[in-house]
Amino acid sequence: MRSIEVRTQAREELVDITAKVREELVSTGIKDGICYVYVPHTTAAVTINESADPSVKEDILMTLRKIVPDSLPYKHSEGNSPAHVKASLIGSSIKVIVEERQLSLGTWQGIFFCEFDGPRNRRVFIKTSS
Ligand code: ZN
Numbered sequence: 001m002r003s004i005e006v007r008t009q010a011r012e013e014l015v016d017i018t019a020k021v022r023e024e025l026v027s028t029g030i031k032d033g034i035c036y037v038y039v040p041h042t043t044a045a046v047t048i049n050e051s052a053d054p055s056v057k058e059d060i061l062m063t064l065r066k067i068v069p070d071s072l073p074y075k076h077s078e079g080n081s082p083a084h085v086k087a088s089l090i091g092s093s094i095k096v097i098v099e100e101r102q103l104s105l106g107t108w109q110g111i112f113f114c115e116f117d118g119p120r121n122r123r124v125f126i127k128t129s130s
Contacts, residue, residue, distance in 0.1 A: 001125055002125070004126065006113045041123075043086075
């Protein structure tokens with residue numbers, strides 16, 4: 001298993017980690033298979049979405065804030081329940097097909113680390129299988 005470090009800068013933020021995942025993929029030497037990207041945190045997530053227009057990241061965060069309001073009577077004493085809920089909605093892993101040593105992402109797709117309780121130092125695990 002390999003891991004990459006992500007230093008988030010804001011409470012909520014989508015960080016494009018596609019280039020870092022590609023770097024790790026190259027160093028595995030895998031030609032064909034699956035690349036798993038996993039986030040070992042309870043208030044962060046990972047997703048694949050458009051990387052061309054940065055407004056899409058903002059729209060995703062805006063919509064999640066609407067779906068998961070800060071003002072609900074949450075019971076979790078740490079006070080960060082909205083971040084936990086958003087992390088579960090998005091999910092803690094993605095997988096991408098690897099062919100000819102390349103991630104089979106679409107033209108407009110990127111891999112995004114999703115921070116919901118930052119800023120923090122985070123880790124992302126990467127594993128491949130053929
Ligand atoms: Zn918590």
